[in-house]
Amino acid sequence: MKSVKTLQDLFKRYRRPGDLYFGVTFLVFSIVLLFSLPGQNTWASNTKLFAQPAFWPYAAVISMVFFGVLHVISALCSPALDGRWREMLFWLKSVEYAGWFMAYVLTVPQLGYLPSTILFAVLLTYRLGYRSAKILLSAAVFGCVVVLIFKTFLQVKVPGGAVYELLPTAMRSFMLTYF
């Protein structure tokens, strides 16, 4: 607390390592969008400016570029912070889990919601470094409970798995409806 001189300081959000890279990437993205604006929007004839379909995309992208430039300038003016590359590595590491998520998404229509959720929960828990039987079992139970709550009771729209087609008729419709 001793470093805080004014109460405003408590509510400020200061820069973190990687801020400059994010700012530059965002600005480049905004500038690319800026150049693509004419080709991606239409200007209707006999229509007022504020009712034009292109008005809001132009307003949004121009604001993105404006604030993006200011953000990058402020980042360049501020002292460099250590750990930029380490931070970017962290961002890249997170992509692995986006991959896990997409693998889960693609597995559900094939294996079915219940089997894929239990499998995903246990495999991911193992990947995260947990080895005890208790925690792996907890993951499996959690997966099962989620399916029971959302699919069995709340009947949210998650399709049955392709493998359910291989089951005997009575069992198949039961599994398709509830799991």
Place this chain on the structure above:
Amino acid sequence: METVFAGAELLMRWDVLVALFIGSIGGVIIGAIPGVGAAVAIAILLPATFSLDPIVGLTMLLGIYGSSMYGGALPAILINTPGTAVNALTTYDGYPMTQKGQAQRALALAYSASFWGGVFGILCLILLSPLLALIAPHFGSREIFLAALLGVVLVVLAHRGQVFAAGMLAAFGLLLNTVGLDVKYNQRMTFEQTWLTGGFDLIVVVLGLFALSQAFLLLTEEDTAPKPLPVQGSIFGAMKEIWLYKRIATAAGSFGVLMGMIPGVGEFTAQFLSYTYARKSSKKPELFGKGSPEGLVSSEAANNAVPAAAMIPLLALGIPGEALTAMMLSVFYVHNVIPGPQLFQTQLDFVYALYIAMLLLNVIVIVFLIFSTNLLTKVIQIPTRFLGMVILILGFVGVYSLRNSVVDCAIASGFGVLGLILKRLNLPVVPIVLGMVLGGIMEVKLRSAMIRVKTPLDFVERPIAAILAVMIVLVILAHFRTLRKEHKLRLAEADIDHDLHDTQQR
């Protein structure tokens, strides 16, 4: 009075009461777990509530919204880690009290201050509602446009120290809203990609930015499992002390109500104002930040008064002031209940029902907390990476059950990674969501408002429109004035503890 009873009658259904109970208790538990805030829970549950009646779904979401801050005070006080972002200020005085062996006192004060603030906020609103019903119909297209614009300006300027970043992210939100076909089927920013033709669904973006990003963050970071010590003594007995701080609690509640009503401002500003007031009016200002009960009370009473007040712009004008009410707006739309001036005229009983539900949730929560604080200290010991796995699996239900679309899931993953980067940089996610929602409102309202406008001055000829326009100008001018003032008092950046401000990471 008759309308209040009609509102109470709407709640007298077993499914509403169950939803209220699940929402309230669930909200406390979710709020108490560091790493999962109300936003994550609401984002995940949103699609599931679409199949429920509006009153049932909204009661559950309101339960989570209103009660999560109660739970968030627990780890803030016991382990110096706020359970939700808005409990960050609670750590400044709550944790030092725990270190002095006053954990039970701090928790009792936090719970009772939260209750005081929460109930005060709701009572203010119940009293204000007839007035709102009178004013709301005077809001036409141009007034709603200006109020939404004020919301965007405020959400950008409220992120002190990162206004440029908030501005570019709000603009990005505006852009996301425009992608796809417009009302006259013109392609906008679709780059001839069929998956962009339908535009970005708000729920998919919200789930990515709030839920999946939090999951990715917890999964990628190192594993931690907090180990708080059990709390000794009776919480209920210690709660009477709040009576000594009734002035601070009421003032903080008032700041909460005032700030909650203004779109784009919310809990942080309310806490800032009430904390400043409490410190300035205290007989022991030197104790603030070192375990001052007044500081703790001002922080907790202010943040709990906000949820009820935040419902005002949402219900009366259809304008959400922050991310959670923006998510709730989609529940209204799904059920064809359009919040706005009409709602206060035609369905005032529905509005009262929501207020009474909020009143009840405060009672349920306080009773639950009196008896289960030590149980909650066990719940918050879940290892963080395991928690990441839990959020990922729940996030899947949210995204996939919308349209069974793999593309939606891929988009949500993309926003999840973007959200993670923003959280790591401590940049705000909320401007993107508000930009998206308010952008849609502004586009529609500006188009219809301009039909009758011949000169720019026509736009502000009506008194409310003129007041809103002046407010926008004043807010911007006041920001520059504050910047100048702060510049004179500034600290060298190297002197700042960068890890102190992690409010965007929860």
